[in-house]
Every structure is written in C-alpha cells, then in structure tokens.
Amino acid sequence: MHYSVDLPVRGTYDVVVVGAGPAGIGAAVTAARLGKTTLLVEKYGYPGGVGTYGCCTIFFRFGERGRKLVGGLAEEVIRRMDARGAASFLINDGCQMPEFRAIGDRPLLGKVITKTEDLRVVYHDILSESEVEKLFYSHLCGVVREGRCVRGIVVDCLEGPQIVEGKVFIDATGDAHLVHRAGGRTEHVGPEETMHKSIFFMAGGVTPHDPSVNAKRYKELFEAGAVPDGVWDHLGYSYQLDPGVVQLAFAHASGDACSSEDMTRMDHELRKRNFEIVDFMKREMAGYEHCFPVNAAQQVCVRSGRHICGVTKLTEESLGRDELPPEPITPIIRSYGSHSTDQKKGFCPAKRVSRGGFSAIPYGALIPDEFDNVLASGRCISVDECVMDTIRMMTTCMVTGQAAAIAASIVIEGDLSTMTQVPYAGLRRGLLDMDCILEPKAK
Ligand SMILES: Cc1cc2nc3c(=O)[nH]c(=O)nc-3n(C[C@H](O)[C@H](O)[C@H](O)COP(=O)(O)OP(=O)(O)OC[C@H]3O[C@@H](n4cnc5c(N)ncnc54)[C@H](O)[C@@H]3O)c2cc1C
CATH class of the missing domain: 3.30.310 (TATA-Binding Protein)
Structure with missing residues (x-):
C-alpha cells in the first residue's frame, strides 16, 4: 500500500539537528555560532536528553588521570551552572557526595554534580542566545530521501505534521532514528548484549x-x-x-x-x-x-540502542591500538564494557577492561555510510557495543555534536558534495577554535 500526502513546509535551514540531548545541543549551538541557520527538533518540551529527562545529574570525563579531556561547550555549560550555584565537584567517589561549594576558576578535571531543573534553563538560554530555532514538543516521524541525500524530514508538531528542509541533517536522537527512518544501515544491539535500562x-x-x-x-x-x-x-x-x-x-x-x-x-x-x-x-x-x-526519570533510560553504520567504526580492536585512530575529534579513555556482572545481577556485558593511555573518536564514526548530507553525533555514532562505555558520557557526546556542526559548516561553505570530503585540517582548526581538546592535556 502506498500513501501520498501533501504537507506544509515549515522552513528550509542550513543545518537541521534532531534530538536536543547533549549531542544535539552541541551540534545546534555550534552550527548557529558558525552563522548557519539552524533548527533543533526535540520531542520533549525542554533540552538535555537523558541528562535532564533521566535525572542524571553527574558530568563525568572532563578529565581523567589528571589530564583534561573535554573543554568546549560542555565546560561553558558547567561554568554557567556554577555561576548560578547549580554545580559542584563531587568529593568522594565511594559515596558520591557534592563538595557544596562553588567550582570557581579551578580546572574542570573531576566529576561535577548539577541541578537538573537549572540545567534545562541553562541549555534553553544558551540555545536562544546562539540563535538556534527550537522546535520542541515535536517528533521526527519520517524522512524524505533522494538517493544518497536527505531532502527533508517530517516532524509531527502540535500544529500537525510539517516538512522541514535542510542542507545538512544531524541525527542526535540517541538511537539513530533519523538514519533508520531514512532507510540507512544501522546496527541494533539485542538486550542481552547491551547495558541494562533504568529509571533513576x-x-x-x-x-x-x-x-x-x-x-x-x-x-x-x-x-x-x-x-x-x-x-x-x-x-x-x-x-x-x-x-x-x-x-x-x-x-x-x-x-x-x-x-x-x-x-x-x-x-x-x-x-x-x-x-x-x-x-x-x-x-x-x-x-x-x-x-x-x-x-x-520521565521515561525508561537507555544507555545504548541503535547505532549508525559509519564510514569508520570505533572497534574494540582499534581502541586497543597504541596510536590514535585517523582524524581524531575528541580523546577518550581506553575502557571496554560497563555495568559488569560482578556489580549487578544480570543484563550486563560480560567484561569490563580498562587499559592505560588514551584513544579518540574518529570523524568517520559520525558519517553514515549511505548518505552524503547526514551526520550522527552522541551515543548513536558508529561503535562496537563493548566500547559504548567510553563514548557515551554527556561531555563526550556534546563534543561529537560540535564536531558534526563544524563539518556541516565546512561542507556548506565549501559547497562540497559529501561529508567525507571535509578536510581534516579545517575540522581540527574549528574544534581547537572552540576550545575543544584533541590530545589530552596535562593538568
Ligand atoms: C540511566 C542512565 C544514567 C546515565 N548517567 C550518566 C551520568 O551520570 N553522566 C553522564 O555523563 N552520562 C550518563 N549517562 C549517559 C548519557 O546520559 C547519554 O549517553 C547521553 O545523554 C547521550 O547523549 P545524546 O545527545 O547522544 O542522546 P540523548 O541524551 O539520548 O538525547 C537524544 C534526544 O533526542 C530526542 N529524540 C529521540 N527521538 C526523537 C524523535 N523521533 N523526534 C524528536 N526528538 C527525538 C530525545 O527526546 C532526546 O532528548 C547515563 C545514561 C543512562 C541511560
């Protein structure tokens, strides 16, 4: 059976980001700050993704083993939260106790605990100040695809379904809903292989x-x-x-x-x-x-669901190598698996291994292999299930969004025909300009 309907076109944008979790916020703010007309679509009424709808108040991985791993927008968010008294370092790993004092100008290396309701407002503020157009209370429900390009998405808004057109689309839905609905290749990991689900x-x-x-x-x-x-x-x-x-x-x-x-x-x-x-x-x-x-939490929270099949995949084997993968966009620690069975009953990946040293997320893990104008960011990028532990933190997800937006901007400005043509030197310069980190810095 084939249905054909005429839907109103809501608008045409340089960059359309779907999903306002940490990755989508990173992508939308960065694209808008780079002067691109940017629409951010989100099914909830507020930004933050799992971090806010899931009551996940702790930011990990700004630093690891005394080295700074993440700066950029994630650090800006925490500095703003701190200024309104809504963030604090955690002082005790054993019992996760806030320090109950301002972070001030101390370097962000440890875990930071935040207040969720403040976080929603700070994210909203940053998006508005950056001139991102927010289309919240709106659900991506279809994709208009032409060969290797996405031309538009169907969004079910409160007014009814509408089409949004764009030059580049960024899938920041957490579970690769955009790429999946566009008929792109994805990997869907069964519950027995993935981490358990929670309602904190x-x-x-x-x-x-x-x-x-x-x-x-x-x-x-x-x-x-x-x-x-x-x-x-x-x-x-x-x-x-x-x-x-x-x-x-x-x-x-x-x-x-x-x-x-x-x-x-x-x-x-x-x-x-x-x-x-x-x-x-x-x-x-x-x-x-x-x-x-x-x-x-407002819904069942998912650590890992569906991933894109990318031009490059971050695998357990590539993470094990001593050298960084090609075209690194953000450093990660070399750990595999999470929530291991010796900590909890059932439903956990069998292993948890932590190696010394650092690896990185390669740009290619953000590029779905069957599209020229689509990128993914956040927890749905192209990875082996067992390395989810190291890429899924809110801080890291936000940088992948920033990288996707910089790449999108280079493609639009250079009139390039595919995301794989982005010159790495330009992407790297863009990330460094935004205070993102490519090699772990000492304290
Ligand atoms: C229980 C749990 C606890 C966690 N604890 C921590 C923690 O303490 N610290 C930490 O750093 N990380 C933690 N994480 C991991 C972290 O929260 C996520 O990995 C991170 O939020 C992923 O960011 P994202 O932007 O890729 O995706 P998400 O946060 O999943 O955001 C995706 C967004 O897309 C929207 N969306 C999805 N489909 C559609 C659609 N069809 N239309 C419109 N919008 C759509 C969603 O509503 C959501 O806002 C936790 C995860 C879980 C599940």
Whole structure:
C-alpha cells in the first residue's frame, strides 16, 4: 500500500539537528555560532536528553588521570551552572557526595554534580542566545530521501505534521532514528548484549547518616536475598545539591530500546520497583526512615540502542591500538564494557577492561555510510557495543555534536558534495577554535 500526502513546509535551514540531548545541543549551538541557520527538533518540551529527562545529574570525563579531556561547550555549560550555584565537584567517589561549594576558576578535571531543573534553563538560554530555532514538543516521524541525500524530514508538531528542509541533517536522537527512518544501515544491539535500562529517581526527606553503615547492611541483605528483585548488588546512589535529596539508581530492567512494547513493559516494571525500593530503604537503611519519592526519570533510560553504520567504526580492536585512530575529534579513555556482572545481577556485558593511555573518536564514526548530507553525533555514532562505555558520557557526546556542526559548516561553505570530503585540517582548526581538546592535556 502506498500513501501520498501533501504537507506544509515549515522552513528550509542550513543545518537541521534532531534530538536536543547533549549531542544535539552541541551540534545546534555550534552550527548557529558558525552563522548557519539552524533548527533543533526535540520531542520533549525542554533540552538535555537523558541528562535532564533521566535525572542524571553527574558530568563525568572532563578529565581523567589528571589530564583534561573535554573543554568546549560542555565546560561553558558547567561554568554557567556554577555561576548560578547549580554545580559542584563531587568529593568522594565511594559515596558520591557534592563538595557544596562553588567550582570557581579551578580546572574542570573531576566529576561535577548539577541541578537538573537549572540545567534545562541553562541549555534553553544558551540555545536562544546562539540563535538556534527550537522546535520542541515535536517528533521526527519520517524522512524524505533522494538517493544518497536527505531532502527533508517530517516532524509531527502540535500544529500537525510539517516538512522541514535542510542542507545538512544531524541525527542526535540517541538511537539513530533519523538514519533508520531514512532507510540507512544501522546496527541494533539485542538486550542481552547491551547495558541494562533504568529509571533513576530522587528520594527526599533523607536525614544525616553514615553511608558506610548502609553499604555494609545492603550487602548483607543482598547476600541473604532480602532486597527487592532486579537491583544491583550494591547501593547505587548519589547525594544531590538540594539538602535531604538522594538519587537512587540501583534498579535495572532488560529489554529492547527500539521496541515500544518492550519500553512500555520496562516502564511499568521499573516504576513499580522504585516504590518497592522506597519501602525497603525506609525499613532497612539509616537516614531513610521518612524518605519519599520526589522525582523520577520521565521515561525508561537507555544507555545504548541503535547505532549508525559509519564510514569508520570505533572497534574494540582499534581502541586497543597504541596510536590514535585517523582524524581524531575528541580523546577518550581506553575502557571496554560497563555495568559488569560482578556489580549487578544480570543484563550486563560480560567484561569490563580498562587499559592505560588514551584513544579518540574518529570523524568517520559520525558519517553514515549511505548518505552524503547526514551526520550522527552522541551515543548513536558508529561503535562496537563493548566500547559504548567510553563514548557515551554527556561531555563526550556534546563534543561529537560540535564536531558534526563544524563539518556541516565546512561542507556548506565549501559547497562540497559529501561529508567525507571535509578536510581534516579545517575540522581540527574549528574544534581547537572552540576550545575543544584533541590530545589530552596535562593538568
Ligand atoms: C540511566 C542512565 C544514567 C546515565 N548517567 C550518566 C551520568 O551520570 N553522566 C553522564 O555523563 N552520562 C550518563 N549517562 C549517559 C548519557 O546520559 C547519554 O549517553 C547521553 O545523554 C547521550 O547523549 P545524546 O545527545 O547522544 O542522546 P540523548 O541524551 O539520548 O538525547 C537524544 C534526544 O533526542 C530526542 N529524540 C529521540 N527521538 C526523537 C524523535 N523521533 N523526534 C524528536 N526528538 C527525538 C530525545 O527526546 C532526546 O532528548 C547515563 C545514561 C543512562 C541511560
């Protein structure tokens, strides 16, 4: 059956970015700052992606082993958050406790905890100031493709479906929805090979206590089988900047990130489990006697779902090499796998290996192999599943967005016919101009 409908054209832009997570924000802000007319499409009403809808308040990987890995827009965001009292370093890896004082002009090397609602506003502000046109409350639901080019996308807005045309399209949807809907090649990893799914939530009313006593008690209860089903073998939590609020993050579920049916089942499962966790914490854990849920992720949160098939793929083997891959856009640490089975029950990749030294994300991992005017950024770039751990942090995702926008801008200005023609020297210069880092710098 073939349907044909006439839809209104909303507008034509130099760069159209779909998905306002860290990667899409990086892409849209950068494209607009480079003078390109830029539209950012997002299904929620606010920016931030998993970071904001998922209650994920911690920014990792600004630095590693005393070396700075990420600057650019991610650092600008944290500096702005700090200025409004909504960011702090974490002082203790063991129990994730904020320092509760301003970061000031100290270098960003450690983990930073933020307030989610402030983050939504700061992202909104930066997008508006950069003159990005935001089309939120709007869902990408189709793609108009002509051979190796995407000519437009169909967006289901509150007004009804509309077409958006563009010169370059950036897929920052997290799960490669744009490339998939355009019929491009993608890799879809099964739940048994990927990381588990979560609905983090915040508990309020927590009073001062000794976290090490709770950690020990939890371990004993876990070993005795006296914890709720589907939880980690250790307490996963972090104290938040708001007094008495703790993020509880140790429930897990398994399912397919690209199946509406599976996502719905996991939503029900995880939300019910979170109430069981509140009851358990009240009953068993010091300081939690009067706790109550105050906020939960707005959907099942996915660490990895579908990836593009890129011109270059970041593989376990390439990450293992001592030299950097060709055309590096941002450094990464050489670690594989995550959320290993020795930390949690079930649903985890079998291995977690960490090697010394650094590798990098190659530009080619952002280029879907069947398109001339499309790029991907963020967690859906072309990678082996087992290296997701090292590329999926919000900071790194944001830089991949910045790199995609610089490449898009070079293609538009140079009237180049494909994304593979971007001269690396120009991309590298653009990243350095935006204070992004290509080789890890010492402290
Ligand atoms: C439970 C969990 C905890 C995490 N904790 C941390 C942490 O503490 N620190 C950290 O750095 N990272 C953390 N991560 C990883 C990090 O949050 C993500 O990898 C990162 O946000 C990915 O950024 P992204 O922009 O590529 O994609 P996303 O953040 O997934 O953003 C994609 C955006 O695209 C939008 N979108 C998708 N489809 C459509 C469509 N059809 N139409 C319109 N819009 C669409 C989505 O609504 C979303 O806003 C966590 C991830 C999970 C799942």
